[in-house]
Amino acid sequence: MVGIGGLIGRDAEARAVTRLLSDVSRPRALVLEGEPGIGKTTAWLAGVALARERGFRVLAARPGSAETALSYSSLSDLLGELEPDVWSTLPDPQRHALDRALLRTELGETPTDPRAVAAALLSVLRQLALDGPLLIAVDDLHWLDTSSTHAVAFALRRLTGRVAVLVTARTDRDSVAATAWLQLPTPDAIERMSLQPLPIRDLHALIAERIGRDLPRSIVRRIHELSAGNPFYGLQLARSVDSTVVDPTSMPASLAEAVHARISSFDAGVRHALLAVACAAAPTVDLISRAVGDDADTLLAMLKGAETAGILEISEGHVRFAHPLLARGVYAGAGAAPRRSMHATLADLVTEPESRARHLALAATSATQQTLDIIDQAAEFARKRGAPAAAAELLDLALNLGPGGDTVERRVRAAGHHMGAGDSARARDLLNHAIADSDPGTLRAQALMTLAVVELFDNSFTRGAEILERGLQEVDGQEFLRAPMLATFAFALLNVGRIADAADAVDQAVLVATRSGSPPALLGQILGMRAMVRFLQGEGIDEADLSRALELDNPAVDVPIAFRPSMQNALLLGWSGQLARARAELDSIRRSCQERGAESELVFVSFHACFVAIWMGSLDDAEQLAEATVERSELLGGNVSRFIALTIRAATRAHTGREEEARADLTEALAANARSGFEAMRDWPITVLGFLEVSLGNYDAALTALRPLIARVKAAPRTTEMSNAAFIPDAVEALIATGHLTEAELLIDMLERNGQRLERPWMLAVGRRCRSMHHAARGLTDAALQAADQALVEHDRLAMPFERGRTLLVQAAIHRQSRRESSAQRSCAEALVVFEQLGMHLWAARARAEMTGKGTLTTAEQRVARLTASGMTNSEVAAALFVSPKTVEFHLAGIYRKLGIRSRAELGRHVSSGRF
Known part of the structure; x- marks a missing residue:
């Protein structure tokens, strides 16, 4: 039909x-x-x-x-x-x-x-x-x-x-x-x-339509039997049938035989031209005529029969086989020597570097220096053209030529191109062989450096650091390689949490790069990394290093986004609370990534841009960014991009009060993080989880989640920037609510001390708020109000509306504890406006509950209530909970206010009723 x-x-x-x-x-x-x-x-x-x-x-x-x-x-x-x-x-x-x-x-x-x-x-x-x-x-x-x-x-x-x-x-x-x-x-x-084989009826119709004659039924039946209904095979068999043939058993027994028979029917000159077409990547009438030594008109006349027979298609100066199987048949049937000869001929005729190099490689039986030079030049041409896979394939051809072509240096270059093309397995294999076959020295150090980069791209930072440590032992005196190796080593160490070692490595890198006259862009990257490391050590922003890094930044140099000074500058701006500037810089970098199609880098940039948007209270923008990043991560695949995307979406959902969705994202994000082994960023989803639990008043659960982060910051008390200590306000609230006042005070001291040392508004604002909560828990309401007022002054320097709203809510609770109802209502109303404008529903609900004076009891308040209702005195409750009597008094005041009661007797009835 x-x-x-x-x-x-x-x-x-x-x-x-x-x-x-x-x-x-x-x-x-x-x-x-x-x-x-x-x-x-x-x-x-x-x-x-x-x-x-x-x-x-x-x-x-x-x-x-x-x-x-x-x-x-x-x-x-x-x-x-x-x-x-x-x-x-x-x-x-x-x-x-x-x-x-x-x-x-x-x-x-x-x-x-x-x-x-x-x-x-x-x-x-x-x-x-x-x-x-x-x-x-x-x-x-x-x-x-x-x-x-x-x-x-x-x-x-x-x-x-x-x-x-x-x-x-x-x-x-x-x-x-x-x-x-x-x-x-x-x-x-x-x-x-x-597509399925054709039934005999349709094959018969096809043969009649294509070759213009109606073959006998017995012949068609034999053709269908041999071809199994394959149309192309059937047509080749049909064309091989002479009009006088009546014996079906005399037909070719296979497709290869049928194709060979058709090709062999042409004279040697035509077959020579057909071989040229089969060998050429982009055959034209002009190229093939020169390859066979004829003019174009002569070639066209010679190939007329092949075109009429359905072997070739010639149109607008281009020549192609009518079917790939015909090209394969011509190429395979020609023999090795004629193929090599034709490739050599074509190599002399084509001008495109990649084509010429491939023809030379396919013509060669061994590696000559001229051939290798041309292949190397073509690989460099392909690299500059933006075709790392082609560059890798060309160098693989050189490696396959044996001695002379298969060198350690060429293996390392080929591995770099394979990595650029996304084939880390092939890159790793080449590098491992290069390392095994070379003696200690520069070449092996280069191989180790490249292998380490492969591991880092696969997010195996521990393995990458180990390889770099080995490589650094082999580059003494080779400072042109030592500087970038030290910088990469510092990056790997930073991502496995060895910040002090990273600082040592990057300091050495700066010295070596400066002393050896490294390229300016490389020195800029190293200085930017040192500024990052020092910041993460709690030393603030090294303005001199960062300014110099930005001066030396060269956008034309292709380096990972984390090494680029412009990105380092944007991160430091955000982490130090300069949010508007950070957002502008990150938006610019995101646009550049989009224009360049740098999807993996775009995920990384969007991660930080999303948190900056959240901190600034732009939750709608953050949600859009998070959803786009999740979609992008699904296209990219891989655990790291998935983890990053789900973390920021969980953050937006936690802030907008979508508890179940946030928990689902966090569960999957943490699982993806565990699969990836990317421990350096695991603190971010844990921070989001801690915030969600505090938002819900689940203080015990919050502490369980945040304990590893609390331990880390205790071990490095100078490191309380937003980048690595955004969890501290939530940890302090949870610690106070569960009666761990001494531990809470330790974290508060860190925030205030570092905030004063670094003149950091965020640390000072949330530090004073936490101090206010701590004073209130001890019953020091005047001191608590003073600290809250001081926090609000610091908030005036900080473009983080949620943090201000949170401080107002704390201030309202303390006003109510001091029986200053009108002041409490004003603070509460102001906080409610903030939370509603931001779309933070859980916190808006908390503000409404505070306005009515009937909020939900915290975990610590529930403990105090139960023990007090059992008949214990304040001192006995304090001893049982390892807190001070003043803390018990503070909690009881909050309990009475929230439950709308005035006596222990009422509390006892409330507890026995099981209503909380």
Whole structure:
């Protein structure tokens, strides 16, 4: 039966293509799968034709096996016919990256960022989808070059608008792995259809339609038996049947034999030209004519028979095989020596560095210095083009040439490119062999340094630190390598909690970098890291180091975001309470990451931007940022990005009072953190959990969660910045509520002492609030009110409205304890306005309860109430709870107020009723 585009026997496929093109309300994809020759390309071509008939803009690519070696070749095919106005809409970083990747402009010294190329493709697709329905069509998805694959995968996962995707993929290999990267924003948007063999009736009709004659039924039956219903195989067999043949057993017994028979029917000159087409990555009439030594007209005349026979397709100066199996048959059947000879010929003709290097490598039987030099230069060209996978593949070709090509230095370079392409397993394997095969010295130190970076990228900071420690023992006198190694070592140590050791390492790095005249950008990164380490040690901001780091910062140098001085500056601004400036800097960095397609870095930046937004009271902005980060983490995969995203979403949910959702996020975040081994950031979700429990009045649970953090800050009493001690106000409230006044005072002393030393408004404001609570717990209401007033003065210097509201709530409770009802109502009302404006429902409820004087009893108050109701005196209760009698008096005053009672007798009745 004939369907769309003349498809024979493919009704189901025709319906699937029609469905795909009929509903583009959201991105959808159809994957046509099947063995080679089953008819995928025919169905694909029919789908492309139908899309054009229906007014779709079609971006199409038909890569072949030779093109997998040419970086961005398929991306060039997809975008080859774009109008100039589409390019002009791209942000500058994306346009420049795409221009360089597609060789539309000269490559500079700075490597192109492949992430920016991917982001540019996404921007182009989104723009085109706004103009009308768009079809992205790729035939033989498995032949897509690696660089194009990365860009297309990035874009498809983030598609929006009226977009359809039609691709074909083979199933004679691991088809799931070959197409696993193909994902759309919603998993159910991808339909997979496996093409089945044609029944004999449809194969008969196809043969008659394609070769123009009606073969005898016995011959067709034999063809169907041999081909098992494979259309391409069946057609090859049918074409091999001479019109006089009547014996079906005389036909070729296999597809390979049938293809060989067809190719062998041409003379030597044609076969030579066919081999040139099979060897070339992008064959043109001009290139093939020069390869075989003929002019273009002679070549076209010579290939006319192959074109008529359906072996080749020649159009607009380009030449391609009608089917990949024909190319494979020509290449495999030519023999090794003719293949090497043709590759050598093509190497002399092509000018594109990557193609020339590959042809030379495939022509070589051993490593000559000239060949190796050309391969090395091509790998560097690919790196600058933004194709680390292509650079890695080129160096792998050199390594495979044996002695001379397989060197430790080249293994290390290849490993770096593999890491850049996301293949850490291959990078690790190359580096381990390089380390094992080299003697102590510079080369092995470089291998160790690169291996450590691989481990750090996989978030194995302990392993990375161990490798760097070993590498540092082998770089004495090699200060050009020692400085970056020390800086990386400091970063690893910082992330495993060895801050003092990190400080020593970064101090050494500064000395070495300064003494050795390291590149300015590297010195800037090291100075910025030293400013970070000193800050985390509790020494405040080293303005001299940070200012110098920012002067030396070079945005063109590709380094991880954590090493970039601009990011270090933004973090230090936020952590020191300069929130408006921090937010502006982080927003700028986020925009840059978005333009460059730096998704992993964007997750990291968004994490800190979200907390700054929360601190500033911009909870709506924080929620939007958190949700976007969760979506981004799902696209990226991996435990670290998942942990980071869920932590900030849990923080926004905890602050807006969505308890169950916050707990679910925190549980999953902590599990992802445990799987990742990224211990350095585990304090953040624990801090959020502690805050949630305090918000709910679950003080025992809060203390259980926060105990590890309390122990850490006790061991380093100078480190009470918001970055590592945001939990202290919650810990103090929980400690006071549970009667641990001495321990609470220790934390309060730290806050106030460090706040005065560093002139830090946050420490001073929350420190005085905590002091106020502590005084009140001891019954010192006048001192408590004075401390609360002092805290509010400090809040005037701090753009953190929630912290101010929290202090007002404490002040209201103390006013009520002092029987100053009007003052209590004013403070409470002001706090309520703050909490309601912020959308912090749990805290608004606490403020309302305080206004009525009937809040929920804390855990400590419940303990005091039960013991008092049992008949104990205040002194006996104090002894039982290890607190002072004044603390018991303080709690009883709060209990009476909240329960609306006036005597112990009433308390006894209340407790015995089980109403709390």
